[in-house]
Amino acid sequence: MAVERTSSLARLFAVEPENDWRARAACKGLDPEHFFSSDDDAMGKHERAVREAAAKAVCVKCDVRRECLSYAIAAGERYGIWGGMNAQERRALARNRSSEKIATEAVS
Numbered sequence: 001m002a003v004e005r006t007s008s009l010a011r012l013f014a015v016e017p018e019n020d021w022r023a024r025a026a027c028k029g030l031d032p033e034h035f036f037s038s039d040d041d042a043m044g045k046h047e048r049a050v051r052e053a054a055a056k057a058v059c060v061k062c063d064v065r066r067e068c069l070s071y072a073i074a075a076g077e078r079y080g081i082w083g084g085m086n087a088q089e090r091r092a093l094a095r096n097r098s099s100e101k102i103a104t105e106a107v108s
């Protein structure tokens, strides 16, 4: 399970074509553990909140946050921080709305 979470980000960048939005990701090259902790299940609530806040601080400055969030919602990403949101926040946004509209509203 932990390997799956970590490899999700690696897989995203592994299929990166030239000029794709992923090439402009602020998190590119950073340790995926900041965004997909393998210890989430064992991690305390405070520790998890600190890790997520650090990841979200990167996302806030990211030029492709809207694209990332839209992708994560459309792909049904169940783990990690995408577009500055954790899975619970994405699920709350996704109810009854399109991923593109959600991402545009959330990042605007």
Ligand code: SF4
Residues within 6 Å of the ligand: 025, 026, 027, 028, 035, 058, 059, 060, 062, 063, 064, 065, 066, 068, 069, 081, 082, 083, 084
């Ligand atoms: S919004 Fe966050 S997770 Fe998405 S590409 Fe940018 S820095 Fe990475």
